[in-house]
Amino acid sequence: MSEENERASDEHADDEREDGEAVVAAVEAVAERIEAERDHLTDLDSAIGDADHGGNMARGWAKAADAARDLEDPNPETVAKTVGKTLMSEVGGASGPLFGGSLVFAGAELADGVTAETAVAFAETYLEKVEDRGDARIGDGTMVDALTPAVHTFKKSVEVDDLDPLEALAKAVDAAERGVAFTVPIRARKGRASYLGWRSVGHQDPGATSTLFLLEEVLEVAADRLDAEVPETDASSPTIPDDTEAEDAEADEAGSDDATPEGAE
């Protein structure tokens, strides 16, 4: 590359590097969190599966963080693909393809860096891959139950409500938390828990739980990189699209309704 070209692409390269470093930081944070939650995840899996989710995920993310740190030129796409490939080869079982394989395919959406738009595309592809690979849909008592509300809320917050990305992400995390809670009272139809039939009712899905931990760490790192506080949000208080004035009024009402309990606290 000539010197002029080098200089011309400097700005872009800087952005890419910064984005890439942020993604590496997120991966490291996830690895730490999963290690901390290892026994918790194993306990959840013991109740309805084969008790290996905590150990497999902790081992896989630790190796993934190593691989991400070792990258010489970390841009978001490369980091996502490297982490995905490492998870695929280290986690094993069904979690390898679900968490790792999906990341490899979704990583392609980050070729132009991390923006609100590419993040939405990334999230949608990731969800689609998990659904296809696991042949699971929302309500089956799997990680899809945490991912779907998170991805839908994120997309709508960015594309319709025009929220800033950090707030959209915070809302998505809240939505995922509700999704995890939703796996408890329903019967699992996919995954090992499905073999338990009705006995799976009353158990929280381990894959949905680790998915929430992933999202929480991504949010923390995003806030940290932007030097911002994690916004207080509530995914159940939708901003209504301002198509008509009537809906605007509804949105205001919803807003004030929501403020009441907070004020009462």
Added chain:
Amino acid sequence: MKKLINDPDDVVDEMLDGMTAAHPDRLRRLPDTQVLVREDAPLDGKVGIVTGGGSGHEPTHAGYVGDGMLDGAAAGGVFSSPTADEFEELIAACDGDAGVLCVIKNYEGDVMNFETAIELAEMEGATVESVVVDDDVAVEDSLYTSGRRGVCGTILVHKAAGAKAAAGADLPEVKRVAEKTVDNVATMGMALTSCVTPEKGEPTFDLGDDEIELGIGIHGEPGTERTDVMSADEVTEELTEAVLEDLELEPGREVVTIVNGMGGTPQMELFVVNRRLRELLGERDLSVHDAWVGDYMTSLDMAGVSITVCAVDDELKELFDATTDTPALTVS
């Protein structure tokens, strides 16, 4: 529990090295993987047939790598699926530019890792098809579970697809005969004792001295029914009944049967079972084209047996009779 192993963590790796040492002219291990392929893979212009799954089912999977059957097989840890990157290497190593057929047993880990590998291979320009085997009639096939498991009937799928590919058929034709075999095969197993995995070192499930488990899976998964010990004839009747109920064959049909030992069953007992199986089929006016008896798809050291029945027509008979030369199965 005593085991002839060194370290549980090394058992698969050491087994694979032992297999290639026994069959250097037939098998080759891809570097830094647990994948064994034909020594001469890939065969230019022939559809590649590949499979894989957890270890502990020997001679499945790599025992069937060779002329007329598989081009390669990926070995996972004991009773756990190989990872997607290993499947990806397997597919690439067996691709002779005529496409690759993946034979997958219906377990979530196997299916998801294989599917991920297939998608990645396709991104690299490979042509890959797959067939999922789910012959275990013990498991309910419903919307609420992940469906029936793939067990000993898989060997016949390897045989049919392998013979068709060896005869020069193209990928759609090879896939068609593999699916035809899946549609016509059913299996049910039982255990007298639990298997003991190297990792755990003790029985996976407790079975009393006077109890047996019907409908057992090949990883020691629970069966359909735990009962008092029965005679060989009674066990054969139970298993055959379940298999035939699923297949719903018209009198006069021809079948190929497998009486498969689970790893810890004396051949003597397998032949006793085969004798009664033949009588039961005769009573229903089903004639046996070929009867296989031996250890084909095992569950480590489990004592027990599975019965597989596959309805055959002229095409399947020809494929099952075709010559094959592999470490575990030779037809000449």
